[in-house]
Amino acid sequence: xxxxxxxxxxxxxxxxxxxxxxxxxxxxxxxxxxxxxxxxxxxxxxxxxxxxxxxxxxxxxxxxxxxxxxxxxxxxxxxxxxxxxxxxxxxxxxxxxxxxxxxxxxxxxxxxxxxxxxx
Amino acid sequence: xxxxxxxxxxxxxxxxxxxxxxxxxxxxxxxxxxxxxxxxxxxxxxxxxxxxxxxxxxxxxxxxxxxxxxxxxxxxxxxxxxxxxxxxxxxxxxxxxxxx
Amino acid sequence: xxxxxxxxxxxxxxxxxxxxxxxxxxxxxxxxxxxxxxxxxxxxxxxxxxxxxxxxxxxxxxxxxxxxxxxxxxxxxxxxxxxxxxxxxxxxxxxxxxxxxxxxxxxxxxxxxxxxxxxxxxxxxxxxx
Numbered sequence: 001x002x003x004x005x006x007x008x009x010x011x012x013x014x015x016x017x018x019x020x021x022x023x024x025x026x027x028x029x030x031x032x033x034x035x036x037x038x039x040x041x042x043x044x045x046x047x048x049x050x051x052x053x054x055x056x057x058x059x060x061x062x063x064x065x066x067x068x069x070x071x072x073x074x075x076x077x078x079x080x081x082x083x084x085x086x087x088x089x090x091x092x093x094x095x096x097x098x099x100x101x102x103x104x105x106x107x108x109x110x111x112x113x114x115x116x117x118x119x
Numbered sequence: 120x121x122x123x124x125x126x127x128x129x130x131x132x133x134x135x136x137x138x139x140x141x142x143x144x145x146x147x148x149x150x151x152x153x154x155x156x157x158x159x160x161x162x163x164x165x166x167x168x169x170x171x172x173x174x175x176x177x178x179x180x181x182x183x184x185x186x187x188x189x190x191x192x193x194x195x196x197x198x199x200x201x202x203x204x205x206x207x208x209x210x211x212x213x214x215x216x217x218x219x
Numbered sequence: 220x221x222x223x224x225x226x227x228x229x230x231x232x233x234x235x236x237x238x239x240x241x242x243x244x245x246x247x248x249x250x251x252x253x254x255x256x257x258x259x260x261x262x263x264x265x266x267x268x269x270x271x272x273x274x275x276x277x278x279x280x281x282x283x284x285x286x287x288x289x290x291x292x293x294x295x296x297x298x299x300x301x302x303x304x305x306x307x308x309x310x311x312x313x314x315x316x317x318x319x320x321x322x323x324x325x326x327x328x329x330x331x332x333x334x335x336x337x338x339x340x341x342x343x344x345x346x347x348x
Contacts (some may be wrong), residue, residue: 008344087291101254110230116215117217118217219239
């Protein structure tokens, strides 16, 4: 099954990014296709390469990048939300791309299920 | 429809509103801070107890464990699932609605 | 246009936008509206649901000049131009907040909580922010 995911909150502040990640990993493990993960609202901060959490904490941004690399998951950051919050190509972590909101709508159309994580 | 709730029932009315919008064939999955709603001997727990007679209610076990709630304290009739179970529930229902 | 984009052609799904949050206190309502406007370009079957504090988003009397923010409620009027006319407001949510049914910036359909539940159950894609 094709599954799309929407993440509405930034890393560390709220559990949404963690829940979305654990869900995505479980979906891939079960043999499903994670069609796209779209980052909106403060969720765009998940894509910041400037993030530097303590070493003994989970590396949320890096974890997304790994997911993109290992499973070819399409990580899309909303351009309007990103520009508002200072996320640009220059500080975009590997595996993410910046694009329009149309990518979220497209995910809703193309994926068999769209699962939302937020506050 | 699979409904997910992530707020503590003591902090917000989201759970109450979600439960009022479940239709036949629908189910509720409690995640993040909403897992507190599944604890027995609480006001919300009583609400959940009534709900399980009408539709399936699930709770995400990793969130439950993280918050120190023992399985024996979960309301009877509520089914604990792991993330694989979460994924399965998503595929088994025709759509998912997150009550944020 | 990439092949992927091409795949959406002809597919019409029932999209529901659930608005349960008050405006101004957080950005969710405004950014939700931005998604709705984009969805209009995709020729989908779009509905909007306003319940709980989301009903405050549509108040005609809103004037955020004093807090230095833009009043985005008039933007809802643009939806009609895109043939998005299914705006449902939950009656019980209005009653709980002491709001009349005729103080909105756009025409809406006021429905009961039970009708709202039925409408939600009939959707293919539910977006909440």
